[in-house]
Ligand SMILES: C[S@@+](CC[C@H](N)C(=O)[O-])C[C@H]1O[C@@H](n2cnc3c(N)ncnc32)[C@H](O)[C@@H]1O
Ligand code: SF4
């Protein structure tokens with residue numbers, strides 16, 4: 026029988042409204058890649074265990090008696106132990122190799138409507154800040170032809186001290202997810218210290234990287250593996266090395282990024298192939314999807330090229346051509362296939378808000394500006410003079426603050442949008458309109474994509490219903 030209960034190092038978790046009937050705890054097990062949600066007394070109990078790295082059986086029983094849970098306590102800890110969400114002192118040493126997350130399982134998890142998504146909405150409704158996105162630096166070891174980052178990339182980095190302050194504030198505000206990106210986040214001198222600290226605070230960490238530093242420094246990769254991030258996203262634009270390097274403009278970059286995918290698979294780390302498709306790479310989209318499958322990764326494929334953060338549309342010279350866009354939307358093997366969709370619902374512009382940027386999540390860039398997201402440079406404050414928690418709290422109660430105003434708008438604020446049939450097919454992003462023109466403007470590119478999706482959607486639908494009726498043929502002999 027165990028004497029001590031511990032929270033394993035692969036757990037990310039956050040508890041909310043502990044001690045109330047609404048108590049909730051989200052737990053991500055980044056070893057077996059499973060996320061669960063506890064409510065009520067079970068949530069309170071896990072929050073109690075999280076207060077210390079190790080809880081003695083005696084303390085646990087005392088807690089259980091005080092809360093009327095004595096009869097259930099052993100069953101509860103055993104259940105959590107089976108899910109590897111608590112450890113016992115009797116456990117034998119566990120090494121850091123995790124279970125691989127296979128591609129199809131991930132697709133299935135996603136379609137179930139992730140717990141995280143439901144929790145993000147719930148948390149925002151209760152006034153919590155669900156996630157933070159930090160661009161640690163604009164420095165980069167590649168020069169991708171489509172990159173939205175500023176033309177002049179300063180050498181600023183978010184220091185460990187500043188990141189620690191942000192993490193402390195974010196955790197106090199209820200934050201569960203932290204994404205680090207850039208530029209190339211691994212080039213921040215304090216990169217690994219920041220990840221270590223975030224994991225110490227049990228944040229669920231996502232890392233966006235091109236992977237080059239991890240290839241060059243296997244110890245860095247190993248440290249990341251041992252810190253159990255939720256996911257490491259690696260950008261690979263094509264399964265074809267030469268086409269990928271046409272985008273990154275650095276010879277040898279493909280081999281390195283793909284070698285890192287291989288290593289992540291070996292260690293069972295949940296990875297993602299991030300693959301925005303350009304005209305230069307789109308001919309190989311099928312092979313790129315296969316590459317993601319080969320390395321057991323999720324795939325994030327997109328064709329929406331944002332203008333640069335300064336609003337320069339030069340990135341659009343790489344947009345996928347219309348013929349290939351149609352193929353991506355109409356081919357059942359494409360992750361962007363629209364044929365399997367249900368009819369998109371009507372949009373209630375007076376009820377729905379624009380997106381998660383600035384509400385469920387805040388983004389901090391290397392200049393320490395607090396903005397909506399990488400593609401929504403709407404500034405809510407500056408960490409040079411303010412604390413994140415003060416910006417957020419002000420946004421919750423001061424109707425004059427930019428954050429408050431943003432969090433209280435609905436889609437009706439976008440006066441030129443949501444008037445056409447094709448708007449139901451729009452992957453709406455407030456930042457796109459802002460970067461292309463001005464805040465609340467509609468986006469030329471999103472309009473074009475929405476129209477194409479609608480056209481393909483109805484063509485595919487009509488083809489299905491045009492099929493002549495065929496009586497089934499009995500196969501039984
Ligand atoms: C800016 S990078 C930062 C992280 C890391 N350096 C990398 O490349 O993965 C994050 C992601 O944004 C994508 N990206 C860059 N410029 C873009 C643009 N103009 N439109 C859409 N996605 C873009 C990249 O391809 C990459 O997958
Ligand atoms: S997309 Fe990423 S790797 Fe490429 S230049 Fe931009 S920041 Fe660097």
Ligand code: SF4
Nearest residue numbers: 442448451468472475
């Ligand atoms: S960007 Fe275009 S397609 Fe999207 S909602 Fe606005 S008008 Fe409609």
